[in-house]
Amino acid sequence: MTVTVADAEQLAALLGPTARRCRRGVAGPEGVALAPLTDHHLHLHLVDEHALPPHGIAAAVDLGGDPAHFARRPKQSMPHLEYAGAFLTVPGGYPSFRSWAPAQIVEVVTNASAAPGVPGGARTSVDEMADAGASVIKIALNLAEGPVFDEATLRAVVDAAHQRGLPAVAHVEGDGMTAFALDVGVDVLAHAPFTEALDAALIERAVEAGQIWISTLAIHDQPSTAIANVAAFAAAGGRVLYGTDLGNGERPSGLLVDELRCLHEAGVAGPALIASLTDPWPRRASDAGVATFVPGPAPESAEAIPPWLGGARVVPTEELIADEY
Template sequence: MTHADPFAIRELLGPDAAPGRRALTGEHGVVLPPFTDHHVHLHLIDEHGLAPHGIASAVDLGGDPVELARRPREGFPRLSYAGAFLTAPGGYPVGRPWAPAAIAREVTDAQTAPGVPGGAGTWVDEQAGCGASVIKVALNAAAGPVLDHEALAAIVSCAHERGLPVVAHVEGDGMLRLALDTGVDALAHTPFTQRVGLRLMARAAASQAWISTLDIHGSDPEAAANAVANLAAFREAGGRILYGTDLGNGDRPAGVQVGELAALVRAGLGGPEVIAALADPWPGADPAHGVATFVPGEAPAALEDVPAWLGGATVVPEEEVVRDEH
């Protein structure tokens, strides 16, 4: 395959891929839609490395809502965020060394009315008022107390009334079922503590998006195997897969993560599916405006070479790329 073969490039990478060049430098490569990392923690990373290394947009899934609200709206990465984790009293991530107090809110009352101290509605209102695009809840039964059905259902109801989806950190026995029973819209991680049964998998694929985060399990082979198997089954069931890395968890440079992409391929995703997971604008409806992803050099000939090749991606202004459609 060469950079001048648009048909082969589209077959490998999907309909939005095109050979092209950078107008200013003349460098040839492949033009793709802007990429999003759907799970990062900005307070733990150097975000300035994201755009130069292929990430146009990021979704912060656990940070100080006040600080996030104060961020400039222009520039890259374009940011969506959840604000603080909503969790049970004493629940994850309260007390974790990486989690300052400002990034968690303990739900002590299932009331949906505004202004109730510790209320579900109060904390959802706070995140929404700070500009959140999604509400994050912690359901980590492996690390302490979790929200009960009533409190979680109240959070989901309040979020949906405000047009906001709910994403959950699900870990431990019964947590996926609890998330499904209360209408949680997305999972912050592919389930990794156990294999998901067929009935739950079918329910999840019909109603949820899953953020991949497969590559965070490098030191736990069982969790890694569970996550890849679960995502493969979720894909087979027709589920919506979002590329996400939990960047800030571990020592990794900002940008496209080759290990995460390789894990997606191991889970059975083809090239177009990998690009779709990267380019999905969730939790919004529209991708980052005015930019494209550019990968220099010839596109690879085989799927197994796509992850390493995408590691060379960068974000460029849309007007700087010239697509070769012939």
């Protein structure tokens, strides 16, 4: 099939610069190819990882799991995995009391020591995750369900992560936790703030600091607060990434259309929605050998993109034959 330059430009305007019309194999179905899609927040020990690529997810970021297990996982496995290792928390803090959180996925930090090898020290805990191959450091700041870090210890954890060249990612929940995370230099929020409506000044500070928010909007029974916060953050220029917290609740492994619909409602729509999916964070670039393929005609509007993406699957790039124009 031959398409015009105007067709290609229209496709890019709707789906972003990675979109192209193609055929899967010489005699296969026509469709649209995109860069590989990433779920930027899931928990691999709670999901069927083998179901992720057939349902659109080529890469994932595990934000709370067993670092020893991940260190042994073959690096070329699909989906491609980046991980935080264990949650860093305080004694009695979230998620140490949750049934889905065995001891190996929780690291308790008891002091703010920046010296290496100090039992329970901030630097020691970060070093253990980094030495196990972590690409990010996950911090629990869930004041709604238990104690959280004091400022000195949290700052020591964030500083230790930065010294290892790793972004600090925080689960923030409860009044004041978003501001607390921002004040000490947390780079990424594992969930778009959902327990408090943020004012414009705080959102502007987050944008200016370059903070990233991972969406996880559809996990909430009432996502209106989170959607409103994301809408304001995105409108101010904030960087939003698609993430589902897959493993939280009974949901199928793969791309979740409900999450896409929530992002669209928050104004992360069209090319911005695709960008939230194709952003390779925390890697610098996506895998070169795979792509996303959605069979059939392209969507005709931004509103149609979420259900259309429900047909996405991961395919080797060598199987795709791009249309000429």
